[in-house]
Amino acid sequence: MIRKKGADTAVTSSRLHDATGTPHIIECLNLTKSFGETEVLKGISFYIRNNEFLTLLGPSGCGKTTTLRILGGFEEADAGEVSFEGRNLLDLPPYKRQLNTVFQRFALFPFLNVFDNVAFGLNIKKRPAKEIEQLVRKALRTVDLEGYETREIDQLSGGQMQRIAIARAIVNQPKVLLLDEPLGALDLKMRKEMQVELKQMQRDLGITFVYVTHDQEEALTMSDTIIVMKNGYIQQVGTPADIYNEPRNAFVADFIGESNIIPGKMLQDREVEIEGRLLPCVDPRKPEDQVDVVIRPEDIDISEPSEDLICGTVESVVFKGVHYEMLIESDGGFEWMVQSTDKAAAGSRVGLRFGPDDIHIMAKSDFSPDAAGPDSISRAYEAAEGGEGDE
Amino acid sequence: MNKSLRRLSFPYLLWILIFTVVPLLLVAFFALTAYDSNGSLYFTLDGFKNVFGGDTVAFSFLGLSVQLPLYINVFIRSLLIAMVCTLLCLLLGYPAAWIMAKMEIEHRRGSNILLFLLVMPMWMNALLRTYAWLALLEPKGIVNNFLGLFGLGPVQFLYNDFGIGLGMVYNYLPFMVLPIYSVLVKISPSLLEAAADLGADPRRVMLKVVLPMSRPGILSGINMVLMPAMTTFLIPDLLGGGRYLLIGNAIERQYMVSRDYTTGSALSIVLLIFVLLSMQIVARNTDPDADEGGLVA
Numbered sequence: 001m002i003r004k005k006g007a008d009t010a011v012t013s014s015r016l017h018d019a020t021g022t023p024h025i026i027e028c029l030n031l032t033k034s035f036g037e038t039e040v041l042k043g044i045s046f047y048i049r050n051n052e053f054l055t056l057l058g059p060s061g062c063g064k065t066t067t068l069r070i071l072g073g074f075e076e077a078d079a080g081e082v083s084f085e086g087r088n089l090l091d092l093p094p095y096k097r098q099l100n101t102v103f104q105r106f107a108l109f110p111f112l113n114v115f116d117n118v119a120f121g122l123n124i125k126k127r128p129a130k131e132i133e134q135l136v137r138k139a140l141r142t143v144d145l146e147g148y149e150t151r152e153i154d155q156l157s158g159g160q161m162q163r164i165a166i167a168r169a170i171v172n173q174p175k176v177l178l179l180d181e182p183l184g185a186l187d188l189k190m191r192k193e194m195q196v197e198l199k200q201m202q203r204d205l206g207i208t209f210v211y212v213t214h215d216q217e218e219a220l221t222m223s224d225t226i227i228v229m230k231n232g233y234i235q236q237v238g239t240p241a242d243i244y245n246e247p248r249n250a251f252v253a254d255f256i257g258e259s260n261i262i263p264g265k266m267l268q269d270r271e272v273e274i275e276g277r278l279l280p281c282v283d284p285r286k287p288e289d290q291v292d293v294v295i296r297p298e299d300i301d302i303s304e305p306s307e308d309l310i311c312g313t314v315e316s317v318v319f320k321g322v323h324y325e326m327l328i329e330s331d332g333g334f335e336w337m338v339q340s341t342d343k344a345a346a347g348s349r350v351g352l353r354f355g356p357d358d359i360h361i362m363a364k365s366d367f368s369p370d371a372a373g374p375d376s377i378s379r380a381y382e383a384a385e386g387g388e389g390d391e
Numbered sequence: 392m393n394k395s396l397r398r399l400s401f402p403y404l405l406w407i408l409i410f411t412v413v414p415l416l417l418v419a420f421f422a423l424t425a426y427d428s429n430g431s432l433y434f435t436l437d438g439f440k441n442v443f444g445g446d447t448v449a450f451s452f453l454g455l456s457v458q459l460p461l462y463i464n465v466f467i468r469s470l471l472i473a474m475v476c477t478l479l480c481l482l483l484g485y486p487a488a489w490i491m492a493k494m495e496i497e498h499r500r501g502s503n504i505l506l507f508l509l510v511m512p513m514w515m516n517a518l519l520r521t522y523a524w525l526a527l528l529e530p531k532g533i534v535n536n537f538l539g540l541f542g543l544g545p546v547q548f549l550y551n552d553f554g555i556g557l558g559m560v561y562n563y564l565p566f567m568v569l570p571i572y573s574v575l576v577k578i579s580p581s582l583l584e585a586a587a588d589l590g591a592d593p594r595r596v597m598l599k600v601v602l603p604m605s606r607p608g609i610l611s612g613i614n615m616v617l618m619p620a621m622t623t624f625l626i627p628d629l630l631g632g633g634r635y636l637l638i639g640n641a642i643e644r645q646y647m648v649s650r651d652y653t654t655g656s657a658l659s660i661v662l663l664i665f666v667l668l669s670m671q672i673v674a675r676n677t678d679p680d681a682d683e684g685g686l687v688a
Contacts, residue, residue: 121589
């Protein structure tokens with residue numbers, strides 16, 4: 001199921017086709033951007049469907065925030081095109097774009113109270129006072145902060161500031177809301193609550209959300225579509241389920257959840273060799289000497305050691321609430337992570353049991369779909385080391 | 392606070408006591424006493440009577456003319472000149488502070504040189520700096536010699552409003568720029584982006600975000616220019632040629648020329664109370680939580 005290399009490439013490059021028929025509100029083509037020597041975006045193309053919740057996901061320095069800032073108009077792309085409802089967006093200054101942004105650290109105006117913060121955009125547009133009052137109240141109701149109009153910003157908690165920041169953006173009735181790691185400054189509990197609320201808000205408002213985060217769980221919870229990025233390239237585009245169940249490459253597999261990534265050898269169609277054992281799998285693939293085999297820790301069961309299983313010794317056991325997390329050193333010398341409700345004692349010998357469809361095969365270093373070649377991959381790594389830091 | 396740490400502040404407290412508190416008490420004492428012809432001390436309110444009463448002089452401003460007691464007249468004129476000087480410093484200083492802050496925010500460098508150039512003159516003694524202006528502006532000075540090459544001048548720069556205004560603005564400009572700069576440089580760029588995002592063009596971003604946010608800096612700058620400008624006697628003395636009597640000169644003359652310590656001290660006390668009241672007004676308009684805006688930010 002991973003082997004749709006051709007199909008995935010089509011998603012990233014042939015942006016005009018869309019199986020669902022939903023119109024694209026934003027289309028980006030070959031965006032590049034460098035800060036000094038560092039190439040942050042190396043020619044990315046994607047589209048955003050009308051009214052979807054799209055997440056740009058990746059580690060820091062991957063270019064996700066830069067992409068969002070190009071959409072918002074705060075950064076200029078070196079090359080490439082962005083169209084918004086079919087019209088060129090890049091020529092417009094930020095104050096003329098029909099997008100609104102929720103900033104990383106809220107960026108509320110400290111000298112204005114809650115009402116005036118939310119009303120800022122409407123005041124600039126010189127809407128009548130009555131209408132402003134109505135719209136502000138409605139926006140505050142949407143974010144569940146009615147009655148906070150006269151509060152000062154420094155009297156609000158982090159979660160409340162976040163809601164005000166969202167209210168300040170949505171009150172302008174943008175067609176697209178850009179959110180730059182808006183939950184990053186909140187504590188875990190608040191973050192979980194806000195995830196659900198944001199998704200609800202997006203459905204109720206019926207507008208497009210473009211969300212930037214490095215938190216894979218956040219992305220999986222809220223998104224209709226996830227774009228996984230690394231080192232200025234798009235790694236994979238798909239629904240949360242696609243990306244979790246069928247990661248295209250070892251990076252995506254590792255970034256989205258825990259993964260065991262073991263080197264293997266493709267012997268023939270639907271047969272792979274790991275740690276000297278021949279295992280059936282469901283991936284039709286040509287024989288290949290070096291592949292990465294990805295197996296999710298939760299897909300592995302612990303059983304009695306036996307001849308036809310990969311066996312190993314349990315090194316550590318940690319109770320995680322729902323399951324036990326065990327590190328197992330296999331006879332082949334690899335460390336496997338297993339998450340299971342069954343517990344094996346540390347030091348005991350166990351066998352690892354998994355089915356053919358738990359095995360995901362990916363080409364080694366199959367990593368940058370639109371890269372020119374191995375050269376550009378190593379350069380991409382260097383760029384990441386140099387650290388542009390998009391936090 | 393730690394007790395032994397607190398002890399470290401004793402030398403400073405002693406210093407304040409000897410050189411600030413005691414002299415202030417002495418001034419108050421002088422203001423209320425005088426010597427009679429026998430050389431013995433007696434209590435008197437003559438000093439304050441001289442300040443608020445005495446000869447009246449016509450005070451003209453914007454076509455209006457009022458008869459006011461001499462020192463009240465001087466007082467009001469000092470205040471007006473100081474206010475004009477403060478306004479000029481603000482108009483000149485704000486854009487400079489903004490340019491420096493923008494350089495610092497956008498490039499994280501470059502503003503250092505400007506800051507250095509701004510502060511450098513302050514390392515030199517104010518008297519020397521003011522004498523330098525004399526050498527530049529006097530009728531046979533450098534500027535007039537230069538103008539003479541083109542058959543112009545000599546222009547009378549000194550001993551008039553222009554000379555005093557120039558001297559004051561030159562001397563006090565850094566005290567306006569620095570507090571404003573220290574506030575502007577702390578404005579998060581994301582606030583400016585947020586304003587643009589909400590539809591504000593660059594002019595509105597300036598008016599609706601930058602200006603309100605720099606209020607503490609502006610107030611602090613006004614405080615630091617208005618008060619010294621009001622009380623200076625050096626600048627009007629040198630560049631005004633003694634013809635311009637401001638409150639600072641008036642006090643100086645009472646002490647040094649007339650040797651009337653009683654009136655001089657009474658004038659000082661009145662000035663002090665006025666300064667304290669004005670500072671109170673500025674402080675009330677400043678957000679008490681905002682520790683920004685000070686020269687030492």
